[in-house]
Amino acid sequence: MRVRIIDADRVLTGTGEVISPGTVVTADDLIAWVGTTGARPADWTGHRVERIRLPGATILPGLIDAHVHLGFGCAVHPRPSIQHSTRLEVAATIRRALRTLAAAGITTVRDLGAPRYVDVDTLATTTSRTRVLKATIPLTIPGGHCYSLGGTVTTDIEIGRLVAANAARGADWIKVMVTGGFTVSGTSSPYEPQFSDHQLRVIVAVARDHGLPVAAHAHGTAGIRQAVEAGVDSIEHCTWMTDDGGFEFDLGLVDAIAARQIMVCPTINHEALIARGRLAWAVRREQLTVMLGAGVRLLPGTDSGIPRTPHDKYTHSFPAYLNLGLTPVEVIDLATRRAAELLRIADRTGTLTAGLSADLIAVPGDPTQDLTVLSTPILAMTAGDLHYPVAVPTAEEYTRR
Ligand SMILES: [Zn+2]
CATH class of the missing domain: 3.20.20.140 (Metal-dependent hydrolases)
Structure with missing residues (x-):
């Protein structure tokens, strides 16, 4: 199982909740956990765990x-x-x-x-x-x-x-x-x-x-x-x-x-x-x-x-x-x-909820204040498939610092 732990300043779950600072854990193609960064269970350890830190960023549903x-x-x-x-x-x-x-x-x-x-x-x-x-x-x-x-x-x-x-x-x-x-x-x-x-x-x-x-x-x-x-x-x-x-x-x-x-x-x-x-x-x-x-x-x-x-x-x-x-x-x-x-697919995607598809993006700043940041995602994940968008060449570097 490939686990990714993604920390950000903010997580918009899509269910009306804003978690700050927030963490999303994905396991293969699914979301495994969403919550406050400090409250993350220590369940995911080992060499197949990838840590991604996104200071200043917001994670939201794809x-x-x-x-x-x-x-x-x-x-x-x-x-x-x-x-x-x-x-x-x-x-x-x-x-x-x-x-x-x-x-x-x-x-x-x-x-x-x-x-x-x-x-x-x-x-x-x-x-x-x-x-x-x-x-x-x-x-x-x-x-x-x-x-x-x-x-x-x-x-x-x-x-x-x-x-x-x-x-x-x-x-x-x-x-x-x-x-x-x-x-x-x-x-x-x-x-x-x-x-x-x-x-x-x-x-x-x-x-x-x-x-x-x-x-x-x-x-x-x-x-x-x-x-x-x-x-x-x-x-x-x-x-x-x-x-x-x-x-x-x-x-x-x-x-x-x-x-x-x-x-x-x-x-x-x-x-x-x-x-x-x-x-x-x-x-x-x-x-x-x-x-x-x-x-x-x-x-x-x-x-x-x-x-x-x-x-x-x-x-x-x-x-x-x-x-x-x-x-x-x-x-x-x-x-x-x-x-x-x-579109009748809310049981699969649309919110950051454990068990749903790992479909998410991370954007610099807070999109609830400025929607334009959605146009420059620093990370995008489609059913667990991770992309560092070419729009920001240094994104990968940025996410790992
Ligand atoms: Zn058409």
Whole structure:
């Protein structure tokens, strides 16, 4: 058994507790003990015990990004790149994304769509311990949004087959392109539903048969409405846009989303606050403020992998959440414990609790005072796999002094 004893000025357990000075003990891939440094039992001794001292640092749970695409390389023109990429090239992109995530302290992601099971095949052969909740191949219509990922379905039988195939390959979620989109590929409209009401109900019903939740990509209001009526579990983007350049922000529908406890992942990235054009922050802020006020469950995620959205900029999206009125403590909670709870993995990760996965980061200073320190982790651990992020070249030295 490989034991690590990590001391820091502060430990945020993620359960609301702040322990100072605090210690986290990990044993192989699990958290073995969390508490006040002076109160640590002397159970762990011997040459397989590694001591790590982090003066001035805070240890907290690893971060959870609930909307990523490991197989997309953040290129400005992913449309030709995905379509013309070989499986080996996509696999290389996924491996690079996993390394990037690990160094950034992002220990769990929900991957909402990759081409033709390259995600599954790559993850099966990688040493990465990043927890990936996979949607595998998203369902779409012929020529529709992201059709090049291989998920075109038309009939009920085809829907049943693809959902069953995804489930058999280990999908944790079923992703459906309820409306068209703006990136990657497809000729359908982001403002209109791609599927009929019947088809979407079938998709949700078949996913339920396989015990899988459904994530619905939806921009326009008609698509959001269709997704709510079909009973999906999460709505991605949820931008309420109309094809005349405006918005149809339906308050009754917002209440329905809240009442049915459907999660909304508004895909807020590191440039959200400075976004221009249709989805300027002032517009999104207004929508999100009303949705939060109505009690809609917010799921944090970046859509990383899409153009100009690198996999390691998650913490750079946090100022947008502060701008929505959340406190730093609430933002940390949202990106750790709350995200784990909403994704139904709180029994495995999201808090620093004995018995859970050793998913944690250490950052210089106190993130409850200054969230920006989350962007420069000095240590990251994914299921016991230790990283000294390259962002701070002297980190390893720093942690051992
Ligand atoms: Zn996406």
